[in-house]
Amino acid sequence: MTDTKATNITWHEGHVSREERETLLKQKGALIWFTGLSGSGKSTIAFTLEHALVEQGYMAYCLDGDNIRHGLNKNLGFSPEDRTENIRRIAEVGKLFVDAGIVTCTAFISPYRDDRNAAREVFEGNDFIEIFVDTPLDVCEERDPKGLYKKARAGEIKGFTGIDAPYEAPDKPELVIDTSKCSPQEASVTIIEYLEKIGKIAK
Amino acid sequence: MTDTKATNITWHEGHVSREERETLLKQKGALIWFTGLSGSGKSTIAFTLEHALVEQGYMAYCLDGDNIRHGLNKNLGFSPEDRTENIRRIAEVGKLFVDAGIVTCTAFISPYRDDRNAAREVFEGNDFIEIFVDTPLDVCEERDPKGLYKKARAGEIKGFTGIDAPYEAPDKPELVIDTSKCSPQEASVTIIEYLEKIGKIAK
Numbered sequence: 001m002t003d004t005k006a007t008n009i010t011w012h013e014g015h016v017s018r019e020e021r022e023t024l025l026k027q028k029g030a031l032i033w034f035t036g037l038s039g040s041g042k043s044t045i046a047f048t049l050e051h052a053l054v055e056q057g058y059m060a061y062c063l064d065g066d067n068i069r070h071g072l073n074k075n076l077g078f079s080p081e082d083r084t085e086n087i088r089r090i091a092e093v094g095k096l097f098v099d100a101g102i103v104t105c106t107a108f109i110s111p112y113r114d115d116r117n118a119a120r121e122v123f124e125g126n127d128f129i130e131i132f133v134d135t136p137l138d139v140c141e142e143r144d145p146k147g148l149y150k151k152a153r154a155g156e157i158k159g160f161t162g163i164d165a166p167y168e169a170p171d172k173p174e175l176v177i178d179t180s181k182c183s184p185q186e187a188s189v190t191i192i193e194y195l196e197k198i199g200k201i202a203k
Numbered sequence: 204m205t206d207t208k209a210t211n212i213t214w215h216e217g218h219v220s221r222e223e224r225e226t227l228l229k230q231k232g233a234l235i236w237f238t239g240l241s242g243s244g245k246s247t248i249a250f251t252l253e254h255a256l257v258e259q260g261y262m263a264y265c266l267d268g269d270n271i272r273h274g275l276n277k278n279l280g281f282s283p284e285d286r287t288e289n290i291r292r293i294a295e296v297g298k299l300f301v302d303a304g305i306v307t308c309t310a311f312i313s314p315y316r317d318d319r320n321a322a323r324e325v326f327e328g329n330d331f332i333e334i335f336v337d338t339p340l341d342v343c344e345e346r347d348p349k350g351l352y353k354k355a356r357a358g359e360i361k362g363f364t365g366i367d368a369p370y371e372a373p374d375k376p377e378l379v380i381d382t383s384k385c386s387p388q389e390a391s392v393t394i395i396e397y398l399e400k401i402g403k404i405a406k
Contacts (some may be wrong), residue, residue, distance in 0.1 A: 014250055016257045054219045061303045072295035092275040093296055100264045
């Protein structure tokens, strides 16, 4: 430990502000909340967007089933209460990432309007961007990437969104994307242009 | 939406890797887990370190009572089960931040060895850095920044760590800091030198 080094550090109380981190990163924090049926393309778009942003030098991070369900939310099941708590925790973690200045994507079915609206309430200003991945059910079911629709139709899975559990479409999403009509790359461009428009990243 | 823009984006499946983000940030993710009594100086060191790192262009972020207890963990109390769940969630959120490549600090009393060891288990390699802020109880009680020791001594708060609830010191912390013998700036220098030594940030 050297005195020289120690005295070169400026004394600050409390957290580094979001603005200071955003200045460092040359971007503004945002939470991009993808919602839609299983197989609608939420994760695919989120990952395509994440890669595109990182390639351009922006800090982006995706929260999805892979890193949430096996970690933070591994003690939650699929009851209505647990689904609500699942979404609540994701929103709160997303808020921390946004506070860190990161363009954060969440890719979860999040079928209930109340849960998504509660998530929106956690954020301020234009930080929360709800994207309805409005791919028709028959297209999602045709894709069936994890074989879940087949199991749901066979009655092997109960309470599957779109089959025997409701999906409540957003009233006023910031963006609507139908992946039966555009590629994940095209969807990412739409989202990047939106982020530029609202000043989250530079044009 | 333009074809040109869309075709400029490279197609990738799955998450951006931790390594790609670390390359972008020119640092490696780490979780610096401060543990110690109330008033020992955990948050003060964490914030001083955070500011010092951000001033040097590194991405650092602190999780503490301010942003965790009122958000993600607002549905937890102070029972032993809730304390354990509190620490578990903090570790899991920390893991996400580390995966994002961020030097992450957590500043919580975290009095139980088993809870901290469970947190350590969530991480790999040298990602988890336990720092025991080993400031003597009488110094912490003299400082009493939130007036909590006074209330605990008066019996107004029950189960207060160090008074009528145990603090279990770490067996093998990566670093030990006694803030009755060094300033927060000096402590930060010690930690920065440690981060340099293990290759989390450049020398």
